[in-house]
Amino acid sequence: MPYEMLSNPEAFKREMEKRAIALTQRIDKAQPEPQAKMILRRHFKKGKTALILPNGNNFGDQLLLEEYWVCKIEEIKMRKEEVVFAKVNWFWNPKDVVLRKDAVLRKTNLGKRERLTSNTFDYVHSSRFYDMYTVQPYEENDVYEAAIDEDELYSRYDYNPKTKVASTPATFCFCKGFYNPDRDVMRVCLPCAEYIHIDCLRKGGSPQTNLQKPLYLQFERTLFNGLGYDGYMDMPTEKAHYEGVPQNIIDLARSPIVRGKHFGIVGNGNPVMRARDYLAAKIMKGTPIPNDWMKPCYVTEETVSSFILDLAEKFHCPKCLGPV
Ligand SMILES: [Zn+2]
Ligand SMILES: [Zn+2]
Incomplete structure (x- = not known):
């Protein structure tokens, strides 16, 4: 799991700062791969979303889109005009989501290419950035919504791993059921x-x-x-x-x-x-x-x-x- 969620927000912030300093100190040894450096220099922008190489994977590994970790860039740390690392806000993959028994949203209602926004942050080194990527927001109640391709990631709900609760999904139909795009027509x-x-x-x-x-x-x-x-x-x-x-x-x-x-x-x-x-x-x-x-x-x-x-x-x- 790439995320640290400490119960105390101040402690969390201190821990993050500590990691940031440690990363900066290690940077002379760190050699971000050329492709990562190029991606970051060209496209690295606050507010953009990106794909992160999961731990244990390197550039050149053949990964499926859904295997990458996904994040939104919150803050960029530079050193000598080089991007060194970024503070990121994670999107959660349904397979990592744990929900309380009484949460309205069930994991069975989440699609394979769905990602949940969250309140979890981390610092990620520049060498782990694979590419910039847009997660499509999806308003499931809107009949005029723009199409989302089958090979795109999308997001409908927010998730809090600390409370194990997600935002309440919309209900549809006379059965008051949900919509899982992988399962329901x-x-x-x-x-x-x-x-x-x-x-x-x-x-x-x-x-x-x-x-x-x-x-x-x-x-x-x-x-x-x-x-x-x-x-x-x-x-x-x-x-x-x-x-x-x-x-x-x-x-x-x-x-x-x-x-x-x-x-x-x-x-x-x-x-x-x-x-x-x-x-x-x-x-x-x-x-x-x-x-x-x-x-x-x-x-x-x-x-x-x-x-x-x-x-x-x-x-x-x-x-x-x-x-x-
Ligand atoms: Zn009718
Ligand atoms: Zn129904």
């Missing part, structure tokens, strides 16, 4: 503002909707505060409204919203909602689709199709009976 009911586990939808044998409109239109025209409107918006259906609209926008707008497992940590909420907003603005106000429409959707020509979900598996919200 969830659909969204926008009128109910609710993420629903696909397993709960399957279990519930959700009833069929009796809405008159075809399913694709129900998806396309269900907005979330789009044009100030929440829920299904009854708009005119004329061919001319779709003229000049890229097929990808139409396909996105007609897609259910999904997240989790192979659909990605964040899923397709942002591109689907923005596509629906573009279409609604075009139909209701005649607003043309901007050329750079993909940018706010966080999609590209290469990735857009991966956010489009077909309607092979149809579900309906158990509460409002709307399609999800």
